[in-house]
Amino acid sequence: MQKKIIAPGFLFFLLxxxxxxxxxxxxxxxxxxxxxxxxxxKIDDVINNYINKKWLTGMVTIVVKDNQIIQYKGYGYxxxxxxxxMDSNAIFRIASQTKAITSAGILILYEQGxxxxxxNISDFIPSFKNPVVLDxxxxxxxxYTTVPAKREITFRDLLTQSSGIDYAEIxxxxxxxxxxxxxxxxxxxDINESLLDRISILGKLPLSFSPGERWQYGLNTDVLGCLxxxxxxxxxxxxxTENIFEPLGMNDTYFNVPAxxxxxxxxxxxxxxxxxxxxxxxxxxxxxxDYPLAKKTYFSGGAGLSCTAFDYAIFLQMLLNGGKYNxxxxxxxxxxxxxTSPQLDFxxxxxxxFSLGFDITxxxxxxxNSRNEGSFAWGGYFGTTYWADPKEKLIVLIMTQQxxxxxxxxxxxxxxxxxxxxx
Numbered sequence: 185m186q187k188k189i190i191a192p193g194f195l196f197f198l199l200x201x202x203x204x205x206x207x208x209x210x211x212x213x214x215x216x217x218x219x220x221x222x223x224x225x226k227i228d229d230v231i232n233n234y235i236n237k238k239w240l241t242g243m244v245t246i247v248v249k250d251n252q253i254i255q256y257k258g259y260g261y262x263x264x265x266x267x268x269x270m271d272s273n274a275i276f277r278i279a280s281q282t283k284a285i286t287s288a289g290i291l292i293l294y295e296q297g298x299x300x301x302x303x304n305i306s307d308f309i310p311s312f313k314n315p316v317v318l319d320x321x322x323x324x325x326x327x328y329t330t331v332p333a334k335r336e337i338t339f340r341d342l343l344t345q346s347s348g349i350d351y352a353e354i355x356x357x358x359x360x361x362x363x364x365x366x367x368x369x370x371x372x373x374d375i376n377e378s379l380l381d382r383i384s385i386l387g388k389l390p391l392s393f394s395p396g397e398r399w400q401y402g403l404n405t406d407v408l409g410c411l412x413x414x415x416x417x418x419x420x421x422x423x424x425t426e427n428i429f430e431p432l433g434m435n436d437t438y439f440n441v442p443a444x445x446x447x448x449x450x451x452x453x454x455x456x457x458x459x460x461x462x463x464x465x466x467x468x469x470x471x472x473x474d475y476p477l478a479k480k481t482y483f484s485g486g487a488g489l490s491c492t493a494f495d496y497a498i499f500l501q502m503l504l505n506g507g508k509y510n511x512x513x514x515x516x517x518x519x520x521x522x523x524t525s526p527q528l529d530f531x532x533x534x535x536x537x538f539s540l541g542f543d544i545t546x547x548x549x550x551x552x553n554s555r556n557e558g559s560f561a562w563g564g565y566f567g568t569t570y571w572a573d574p575k576e577k578l579i580v581l582i583m584t585q586q587x588x589x590x591x592x593x594x595x596x597x598x599x600x601x602x603x604x605x606x607x
Contacts, residue, residue, distance in 0.1 A: 208510050209494075209501050210252040217607070219254050224605035227598055228257070235260040239591040240584065241453055241461055242270035246493040247602055248501060248579040255602075256494070263451040265463065275436055275448045276583045277476055278496065279372065279487045279564035283405040285424060285437075285499060286485035287343055287541030290408045291519055292427050294339075298415050301343070301540075304336040305407065308414050309380075311387030312337055317348065318358065318390040326361045334394040339411075341395045342404040343540040344527045348391030349402040353470070354565075362389060371406050371484030372565065374475040379420075379482050383410040399532035405541075409485020420483035431512035432498050437491035439483045441476040449476055449490065452566055452585040459590045487565065493581045500572045500579045503560075524560045524574075545571075554603035569595050576606060 215221060227245065234240040242260030246253065258270035293299055299308075306313040315337060316330035333348070341347035350359035353370040368386050369375045383406065392400055409420045416423050421439045429437050441449055452464040452473045464473045472478075476490040498509065503524065507515035515523070526537035526544050535549045542560035550557040561571035567584035580602060582595050 207505050207508055208251070209248055209497060211256075213252050216249050216252060216254055219249055220605045220607055221254070224255055224602065227255070227601050228259075230597060230601065231259045231594070234591060234594055238461060240589075240594065241586065242274075242450065242584070244270060244272055244274055244276070244493045244581075244583040245598065246272075246497050246579075246581045248497050249606075250577050251501065251505075253497075262448075264453070264461075265451075270450070271448070273436070273448065273492050273494065274450045274583075275441060275445060275476070275490050275492055276450055276568055276585060277452065277490050277564070277566045278568050279566050280562060281496060281564040281568055281570065282484065282489040283486050284541045284562060285428060285489065286405050286409050286412070286420070287523070288428060288499075288503075288515060289412050289420075289424055289485075290339065290343070291515055291523060291540065293412065293415050295516060295519055299339055299411075301340045302338045304338055305342065305411060306336055306387075308411055309384060309387055309407075311384040313387075315348070315387075315395070316390050317394055318362075318392060321358045323358070323361070326365050328358075328362065328390065330390045333391055335396070337391075337395045339408075340527065340540070342408050342411075344399070344538050345401055345404050345532070346397070346399050346528060346538075347395050347402065347404050347407075348393045348397070348400070349386070349404050349407065350392050350400065351402045355402060356392065359392060368403070369482075369484075371403070371487035372475075373471040374478040374480055375482040375484070377482050379406075379410050379413060382482075383407055398530060399528060399538055403486060405486035406484055409483060412485065413483075419481070420485055428499070428514060431514060432502055432509050434491065434495040434498055437489060437495045438476070439488045439490075440479055441490050443477070446477050449474075450585045454586065455588055455590060461586065493583050496570060496581055497579050500570065500581075504572055504574060504577060504579065524558070554599050571599075576603075578602075578606075 241264040244258045247255040256272050258272040260270050262268045262270045262274050315333040317333050319331045320329040337347045352363040352368045366385050412423055453461050454464050456462050466472055502509035503520050506517035507520045523540045528538050532538040536546050537544045545555045545559040547557045556573050556575040559571050559573040563569035567586045570581045572579045
């Protein structure tokens, strides 16, 4: 009897659904044998205890293991005053979680040959040519003197937060004053300015130190967002939608949340002087809380996005998959390896290193805490945090909308409990 020969192309066609399903996050499936679900469920009691004690109004958590959701739940209230329950698909202001997505965007252009990581950014925004460093500063009138920087700012400096650029509103006192005098925004809120205009002005202002000398959190990723606009000739919203959100199926990620989804946007809270939770006033810290619903044209690459926990898990899963998700190769495997690898010759927080957009868990840090070496992570101003652990093939997002939060230790407690549920 003659054997039938299956052509390789036809075999791939037959296997393609299986290949694609292995890339995407499975929302249903058999229990993961490497997870103790009884232990994992204990996080419900801990979170609800914080809510019952009025230490927290609401939260969403999602845990993905081996490309499959093993926990995904909303707790408490999306809006405490109206007693609107927190749904797992609530939309959060993710603030600085925007940074990793914008960093991926600049790396897409890098892979297209439109920039080099160690190229001077002044090649694209001329005001950054011949940078200077702050020398003497007079707080009485915000005047200052400068000295020439040792070199120019590169894309790698921006990606590693080591350019010498500080942060408006939340940075050092000296640079906050200098930035405020020049009208440089933090990126949070509804900003009626030209992105290129503001970033070009920033380029003329002094740096805190010469590029590459140390790590300092700053408006680096807002500059990267502007560079994406200049290089791609698209606004940042359109570029990220076309190259990341739509291919990945991140259907709830926006700079401008549409009116049809406004009811899913969580309320944002803060604390009074007695550490009691109160709703964020419209003028508090100069940030109008409903800014995600405004029709903005100033797209902050460092702080402007809002999205769901599930959408952000998709983005992180793409990185754990080596840049691939749902049949789309967003970044090459090698670029993802570079993006999630230590880049600095010094530690950014005394323990961990920093990559092209993430805090990277070091061996020393891993020996002290639950996350494995090589885990990559960050968070957002309004109380969101995430990490991805390549060794465990684990993704965790813990989403709140409260800052400051006296009981910030909850995230660390949940982290310990999640790892304790892994067999």
